[in-house]
Amino acid sequence: MKDTLEALSTADKYIDLFRQNKKQISNGDPQFMKELREEAIHSFERTGFPLRKHELYKFTHLEPVFDGELSFQFTPRNIQFEDSDLFSCDVPMLDSNVLTVLNGFYYHPSGSLLNELDNGIIYGSLKEAIHRHPDLVARYLGKNASMQNETFVSLNTAFSQDGIFIYVPEGLQMEKPIQIIHLLLSDKNQMVHHRNLFVVEKNAKAEVIICDHTLSPQMFLTNSVTEAYTSENSDLDILRLQNEHNNSCQVTNTWISQDRASRCQHGTITLHGGMVRNNLHVRMDGEGASTSTLGLILTDKIQHVDSFTVIDHASPNCTSNQYYKGVLDDMSTGVFNGKIHVHPNAQKTEAFQTNNNILLSNTAKMHTKPQLEIYADDVKCSHGATIGQLDEDALFYLQSRGIPRDESRLMLMDAFANDVISRIRQPALQDRISELVGKRLRGELSRCNNCVMHCQD
Amino acid sequence: MNTNEVSYMLEIKDLKVNIEDKEILKGINLHVNAGEVHAIMGPNGSGKSTLASALAGRDYFDITHGKILYEGKDLTELAPEDRAREGIFLGFQYPVEIPGVSMVNFLRTAINSMRKYRNQEPLPAGEFLKLMREKKKIVEIDSDLTNRSVNEGFSGGEKKKNEIFQMALLDTRLAILDETDSGLDIDALRIVANGVNYLRSPENATIIITHYQRLLDYIVPDFVHVLYKGRIVKSGDKSLAKELEEHGYDWIKQEVDMDA
Secondary structure, three states, rough: OOOOOOOOOOHHHHHHHHHHHHHHHOOOOOOHHHHHHHHHHHHHHHHHOOOOHHHOOOOOOOOOOOOOOOOHHHHHHOOOOHHHEEEOOOOOOOOEEEEEEEEEEOOOOOOOOEOOOOOOEEEEEHHHHHOHHHHHHHHHOOOOOOOOHHHHHHHHHHHHOEEEEEEEEOOOOOOOEEEEEEEOOOOEEEEEEEEEEEEOOOEEEEEEEEEEOOOOOOOEEEEEEEEEOOOOEEEEEEEEEEEEOOEEEEEEEEEEOOOOEEEEEEEEEEEOOOEEEEEEEEEOOOOOEEOOOEEEEEEEEOOOEEEEEEEOOOOOOOOEEEEEEEEEEEEEEEEEEEEEOOOOOOOOEEEEEEEEEEEOOOOEEEEEEEEEEOOOOOOOEEEEEEEEEEOHHHHHHHHHOOOOHHHHHHHHHHHHHHHOOOEEEEEEEHHHHHHHHHHHHOOOOOOOEEEEEOOOO | OHHHHHOOEEEEEEEEEEEOOEEEEEEEEEEEOOOOOEEEEOOOOOOHHHHHHHHHHHOOEEEEEEEEOOOOOEEHHOOHHHHHHHOEEEEEEOOOOEEEEEEEHHHHHHEEEEEEHHHOOOHHHHHHHHHHHHHHHHHOOHHHHHHHOOOOOOHHHHHHHHHHHHHHHHHOOEEEEOOOOOOOOOOHHHHHHHHHHHHHHHOOOOEOOOOEOOOHOOOOOOOEEEEEOOOOEEEEEHHHHHHHHOOHHHHHHHHHHHOO
């Protein structure tokens, strides 16, 4: 029996919040969006937040964070700033089309909401794309990111209003990579939802770099969803760089669905963040698809990064390579939960998974859980997980050649991290990411580096 | 004793070393002068590698007694990197493979770290490459090796050549070669020995630690010492090595064990 005097549960608060602000949230939505939001909030009502004992969220209890003192923003705020003044990208010399998302809304001080090229390529605000191309968006939005028992996807689908939409028609290729910069800036603690949708048609090609940043020291809670569709024989590369401050919490949900012979790479480099949960689902629905998933987490202090991945082999002759690594210092914790699911018809599957971790202190912790579920009989699968320390023999070898111990440690950490970075498909990105990671390991990279406000330093 | 007479390059005085409460070195005394080559021989388990590690500064053991003076300085006070920067080079019995650290990055970092210690500017890239080319010739090292990760996938012979190559690059004054001959075929042995001989000079000294006399056919030592049960039990010239080759270590063991 529910006591009427009992305080509202966290989930109830969000349901109330949605009901009260529905008008604003769904302002201008076409019918399919309104229905999608309703479906989402109902689904959320059924699931609620994962309980502490929930197996899939065992080490990352998010409900208290969602229950914190947070403000919400249902309309874009007109913050006037010259984005080049406030923020310069940490990825040096990257030639890309930059799209900025500020607190979950596409930020466009000048220029159009949606870029529509003559050849049919579209990129820009998702909200605008929903208005201008409702049929196109409706074919994909919410079709891949399952709301079945996926609390955070449901919540995002109900609340998110904007984000980035990318559409590459058949046979085309983006001239430059698209770089999405998610910025968080507020004078109050704030919750942010945003949503990205990428569609790459047959024989087409796209490269996306996503950067997550906090620009003010307030506590931010972000719950984002990125859905991607790759059609037959297409290529999609997504590289996400997370660099939020230690007082932030980020839940990312990435859902990729791959058609026949498509090639996809997804990488997550977590440079900084307070509490981070990255959910990645890759589903290979078409025969001969291949996917490479990379992850690198660098944590210290009391940071917590949880990588939860599911690689679904739903068709025959698909290949997946997963390579996740972590370097954990101080009292930080990391989690890797990697499931590879080979469906009964997915013969000739090749699936490989590696998770290697280095603990730099006695108090850092890593939980790793590889999970292989194989229902086909003609497959090649392997997994390996290690948790260790820097190799003392290697350190002494470097020292014995005159290299100071601290520098020797950095060389070994760099080498460990570069093992992931060297697998990034674009050679042009490798050097840049490597430089960033090097800076991070040397402690030279902070969120304030790229911000002229210097709020904390 | 007249302290002004400190002319030894290396002086080990009654050195005792424990590993986990077990005494491995039980009072070693040794002097090495610039220009000399010393061979330290002995059966397995006599403490040879521990002595080499103690000189280079590995820290998994305790020095319980005695002193190591290098050019009059107390070596035990120095971190391994500073010993290296003072000119001490340890050639590893098992050179460590370090995946992901390229030979070029490793060598450049090492050289520039040494230069920094001497208040010198980092070596310009062009000069560094020139230096590499020059020193590679000494050990007939395959150019490709320098493009790979440190020792990764190197054959036994390549690893040992790589040690001598580093010894040449890093301005070594006192080289300690720990079982450099182990695992080498006769050609590699000859190349490694030639490298050592090439670097022999009146200013430098070498300590060769070996189990077999074989290497000493190529590098003629000035002194030969026999280490047994943590002590130097016999010293002599190169003829001692020959004797050991012919008669093995048993006669020395018997002599020592009878005295005890």
